[in-house]
Amino acid sequence: MTDETPVLDQSVLDELRDSVGGDQSFIADLAATYLAEGPDHLAAMQAAVSAGDAAAIVRPAHTLKSSSASLGAMRLSHIAREIEFAGRNGETSGLAERVSTAREAWAQTVAAMKESGLA
Amino acid sequence: MTEPVALIVDDSSVNRMLLARHLLSLGISSREAADGRSALEALSAGADEVAVVLLDVEMPEMDGYETLAAIKSDDALRHLPVIMVSGVDELNSVAQCIEMGAADFLTKPFNPVILGARVRAALADKRLRDLEAEHAARQAELLETIERQKTELSRFLSPQIAALVSSPEGEQMLAGHRREATAVFCDLRGFTAFSDSAEPEEVLGLLREYHAMMGTQIIEHGGTLEHFAGDGMMVFFNDPVPQPDHAERAVRMAVAMREHFTDLAAKWAKLGFDLGFGVGIATGYATLGRIGFEGRYDYGMVGAAVIIASRLSSAAAAGQILLSPRTHASVESVIEGEEIGALQLKGFARPIPTVNVRGLVPHSESVPA
Numbered sequence: 001m002t003d004e005t006p007v008l009d010q011s012v013l014d015e016l017r018d019s020v021g022g023d024q025s026f027i028a029d030l031a032a033t034y035l036a037e038g039p040d041h042l043a044a045m046q047a048a049v050s051a052g053d054a055a056a057i058v059r060p061a062h063t064l065k066s067s068s069a070s071l072g073a074m075r076l077s078h079i080a081r082e083i084e085f086a087g088r089n090g091e092t093s094g095l096a097e098r099v100s101t102a103r104e105a106w107a108q109t110v111a112a113m114k115e116s117g118l119a
Numbered sequence: 120m121t122e123p124v125a126l127i128v129d130d131s132s133v134n135r136m137l138l139a140r141h142l143l144s145l146g147i148s149s150r151e152a153a154d155g156r157s158a159l160e161a162l163s164a165g166a167d168e169v170a171v172v173l174l175d176v177e178m179p180e181m182d183g184y185e186t187l188a189a190i191k192s193d194d195a196l197r198h199l200p201v202i203m204v205s206g207v208d209e210l211n212s213v214a215q216c217i218e219m220g221a222a223d224f225l226t227k228p229f230n231p232v233i234l235g236a237r238v239r240a241a242l243a244d245k246r247l248r249d250l251e252a253e254h255a256a257r258q259a260e261l262l263e264t265i266e267r268q269k270t271e272l273s274r275f276l277s278p279q280i281a282a283l284v285s286s287p288e289g290e291q292m293l294a295g296h297r298r299e300a301t302a303v304f305c306d307l308r309g310f311t312a313f314s315d316s317a318e319p320e321e322v323l324g325l326l327r328e329y330h331a332m333m334g335t336q337i338i339e340h341g342g343t344l345e346h347f348a349g350d351g352m353m354v355f356f357n358d359p360v361p362q363p364d365h366a367e368r369a370v371r372m373a374v375a376m377r378e379h380f381t382d383l384a385a386k387w388a389k390l391g392f393d394l395g396f397g398v399g400i401a402t403g404y405a406t407l408g409r410i411g412f413e414g415r416y417d418y419g420m421v422g423a424a425v426i427i428a429s430r431l432s433s434a435a436a437a438g439q440i441l442l443s444p445r446t447h448a449s450v451e452s453v454i455e456g457e458e459i460g461a462l463q464l465k466g467f468a469r470p471i472p473t474v475n476v477r478g479l480v481p482h483s484e485s486v487p488a
Binding site: 012021062063069 | 129
């Protein structure tokens with residue numbers, strides 16, 4: 001399912017643009033904020049995996065899920081959501097793999113946003 | 120009025136930015152908090168300023184539920200409208216938040232039109248609540264003032280008049296009305312001579328004792344004190360509170376006053392003061408209501424009965440309680456009377472047959488209501 005989910009959902013982006021009256025510079029600011037904070041969330045998730053601390057992964061995963069969804073980064077949002085729930089359930093097995101999938105999805109997201117002129 | 124400020128509580132800075140942008144286009148500026156704890160801190164620091172809270176349901180650490188519960192359990196924040204913000208897959212949690220007192224909810228991604236409508240509704244609701252609270256506070260202040268004035272009034276006026284002034288039907292009663300009433304005049308024989316020869320302190324001390332005794336009897340019998348001037352007093356019955364037995368009440372009061380006066384007079388006699396007590400009572404139709412002029416009004420009784428009672432009081436010898444024929448007719452069965460003949464009273468063409476009350480018929484004692 002994850003692979004079928006679009007990296008960047010253009011319909012979400014279109015809605016977002018419409019909702020702010022096509023204000024490109026605001027969308028650019030929003031994307032810049034997202035791109036600046038993403039690596040921090042991923043790093044915090046990686047640190048939680050290294051420490052084997054499932055609870056510590058919940059917060060960065062939740063925030064990344066939420067921010068990604070708002071900007072149409074649906075694939076990363078879904079992965080972050082799975083990681084958040086795993087963290088809530090205290091599952092540590094497979095968490096490292098999921099975080100590396102998230103990093104891949106992040107790279108794809110950044111590339112797609114650049115392609116769309118958002119970054 | 121200051122512009123409304125919204126507090127946006129969301130762990131995602133992207134979402135906060137987006138919400139702030141939507142609110143700004145509605146003319147609402149915003150403050151931001153990344154979690155529930157900092158939201159509560161921001162609220163306790165500047166609760167007056169914030170008019171609406173947009174609260175994310177799912178937040179790490181202190182989540183939307185806990186934050187909402189904290190807001191709703193704080194007296195200073197309880198009335199602040201809280202709009203829950205959630206993903207579409209979290210609608211069950213939203214229902215619970217509404218039950219907990221949340222004003223409304225918004226789903227992500229945000230639809231600016233719906234967001235605008237819900238925030239505006241919440242702000243209007245808040246404004247209404249604020250107005251209500253302001254109104255209630257003003258009302259309470261007003262009531263307090265009225266209570267204070269009532270207390271003050273009751274110190275200066277007869278209790279019945281004080282109650283009348285502050286009652287809804289008061290204005291109509293004060294405007295004037297006619298009804299049958301009984302007027303009582305009483306004063307001291309020998310008071311003028313006494314006040315001429317005694318020291319002012321003695322005069323005032325004696326008057327205080329006399330007034331205290333008289334006051335107790337007036338209240339006990341339900342009389343309305345119209346005025347007192349030195350040793351003289353005028354009391355009437357059957358107004359403003361209707362008293363079907365007004366004539367009898369008046370006579371019983373006068374008899375009780377005379378009895379108590381005997382004790383006082385005995386005490387004064389030892390000091391060398393010879394004072395007597397005389398009463399005149401008359402019953403008849405009269406006009407009652409506000410009498411006087413702007414700046415100084417009294418609640419008074421005007422009519423022939425008042426003049427007759429006054430003249431009878433002047434005519435009374437020490438210890439006499441003189442009744443007009445009409446008063447006598449009402450109380451005949453309860454008093455032991457003594458006809459003293461028809462008195463020619465000043466201002467009246469014909470002499471008025473008068474009765475002196477020697478005492479009450481034994482066993483006719485009734486308890487004044």
